[in-house]
Amino acid sequence: MYYHPITDSFKLITQQRELLKTTEFKYVYPSLNEYLNKMESSGVPARKDLDILLSYLINVIGSAKGTQTRFRNEAERYVLFCWNEKNKSVLKSTIEDIRDYIDWLWSPPKRLIADNTIASRYKAKPDSDVRLVNEAWRPFVLRGAKANRKTNEFIAPERANITKPKQAYSLNQTSLQNSYASLNIFFKELWETELISRNPVSLVKKSCKYLVKGKIYKPPHTLDDETWQLFVDTLTQAADENPLYERHRFLVLTLKVLFLRISELASRDYCVPVFGHFSQDPSGEGWVLNVIGKGKKQRLVTVPDEFIDHVLIRYRESLGLSPLPHIDETMPIMPSFKTGQALHQDSLNNMVEEAFDLVIKSLKSLGKNQQAHAIAGASSHWLRHTGATQALSEINETMLAVELGHASVKTTVEVYVAPAHRDRIKKGVSRKL
Known part of the structure; x- marks a missing residue:
């Protein structure tokens, strides 16, 4: 896989981090082990970066599912960007790398976009501890609106067979703000643990060409x-x-x-x-x-x-x-x-x-x-x-x-x-x- 998932489920990431330092890792995560070897052969300290990422998820991110998903997705995606697009460690990130990452987020390559929600990064091999990669996983997902799905299923099923225009991937302002916030927390942790000398995210955000300034009041969603x-x-x-x-x-x-x-x-x-x-x-x-x-x-x-x-x-x-x-x-x-x-x-x-x-x-x-x-x-x-x-x-x-x-x-x-x-x-x- 060109982009291989590098973190397992939140229930297993503590175990994954412990295994990463042992010879057993290559048996439990065979494809990930090969991927890490490939990155390291190109000069990227992938195992060190992965250990840093797993430590961040374990020690900093809470257990609420929405929080887990948001922060893990962003941090993992950024690490993979550094490895694949920049051929460098996440610890070598520059302001220019962050800007390029935001450009990449705004318009990702089509080969990196899944056209449906991927349930998991890994699956268990029957009757063993081996974790098999989900080949359908991608860093980005083109999600259909839940309202449309429910409408087609329960309210107007006749609409389900109507040919709809092809939907393109796009990043909205809320998602972009969330990406900045999540990335900022990740880099703040790297800075506070003295792994990097400064946090470049806030500097990039100030001059971001995609962010729309101002905040419009949106009333909370309620039932009448x-x-x-x-x-x-x-x-x-x-x-x-x-x-x-x-x-x-x-x-x-x-x-x-x-x-x-x-x-x-x-x-x-x-x-x-x-x-x-x-x-x-x-x-x-x-x-x-x-x-x-x-x-x-x-x-x-x-x-x-x-x-x-x-x-x-x-x-x-x-x-x-x-x-x-x-x-x-x-x-x-x-x-x-x-x-x-x-x-x-x-x-x-x-x-x-x-x-x-x-x-x-x-x-x-x-x-x-x-x-x-x-x-x-x-x-x-x-x-x-x-x-x-x-x-x-x-x-x-x-x-x-x-x-x-x-x-x-x-x-x-x-x-x-x-x-x-x-x-x-x-x-x-x-x-x-």
């Missing part, structure tokens, strides 16, 4: 009240008819009502959310949930009485548990039915997707195609945004910031209130001809 009520009714009916959907109902309602990120209910290396994290506050005023959020920061989220009565108790009884949690209870909040172990974020994401699919089908059956289209591209974060937006009529911005885990109330106001934007629009519409 009617769609949210249909969500609750649909999942409740599904759970009444099939107990397997009790977890879906609980997951969706918890994300929305308690303003959680989906990672905050998932199993992570440093935290497994368990029922014992629900407790009565010492004040005696009500229940709270102890959450480990972004940056491993703890916060207490208030739990409404209605949630206790109509969501938590119902869910626990479906699992054969007592109605209310005990302070020392260690059972995972989102357990696997097969193993009893806490589910990882991938599994929770799949459940949310299945829940949204049910609602899209319900909207379609009711003839509400416009509302179905509106949520075709929705994600779990829409639930957190919906809950926070609705809560603004009940609690002030400062309280909401604490509930959401925002470091500053300014963030909460900018996202959910946007007074400057609202005032400007309000004044603007009354301007005279």
Whole structure:
């Protein structure tokens, strides 16, 4: 392969780094070993660079799936660019190399673009420890919009056979900003560990010819009240008819009502959310949930009485548990039915997707195609945004910031209130001809 993936899954990169320093590596990663040998024969210290990259991913990047994917993809892609396009170590990067990399990102060679989402870089060889490279992997992916896929599948299947114009790969402004941010974190780590003498990324960003300056306010994606009520009714009916959907109902309602990120209910290396994290506050005023959020920061989220009565108790009884949690209870909040172990974020994401699919089908059956289209591209974060937006009529911005885990109330106001934007629009519409 011209561009060979050099990092394994996040569950295996610690093991991969340990193997890299042993003779066993060439047996477990035969094709990667050959690739590294090829790079080193051309004068690139590939094994040293790979060790640096794996150390960065293990020690710096968190375990939230979205964060993992974003930072790993960018750092791995940049290392491969240095090796293949510049024939040098990542530690020898110059300002000009960063500029050339951004040009390369903006318009990558077609041979490096996959036309569908690649699930993994490596696959396990049956009955062995050998990791086989996925030959279909590419550094770039031409992804179709999820909204289009859901529309073709559930809302307007007749559209699936319509010939569509060929789509070309393009990098949008958000992706470009994310690439700069991810690359900056990577180089900051190299600089702080004294592997390089300066971080050139910020200098390149200032003069980037592709970046559009300014920031337009974009309101958070939310579900309207009617769609949210249909969500609750649909999942409740599904759970009444099939107990397997009790977890879906609980997951969706918890994300929305308690303003959680989906990672905050998932199993992570440093935290497994368990029922014992629900407790009565010492004040005696009500229940709270102890959450480990972004940056491993703890916060207490208030739990409404209605949630206790109509969501938590119902869910626990479906699992054969007592109605209310005990302070020392260690059972995972989102357990696997097969193993009893806490589910990882991938599994929770799949459940949310299945829940949204049910609602899209319900909207379609009711003839509400416009509302179905509106949520075709929705994600779990829409639930957190919906809950926070609705809560603004009940609690002030400062309280909401604490509930959401925002470091500053300014963030909460900018996202959910946007007074400057609202005032400007309000004044603007009354301007005279």
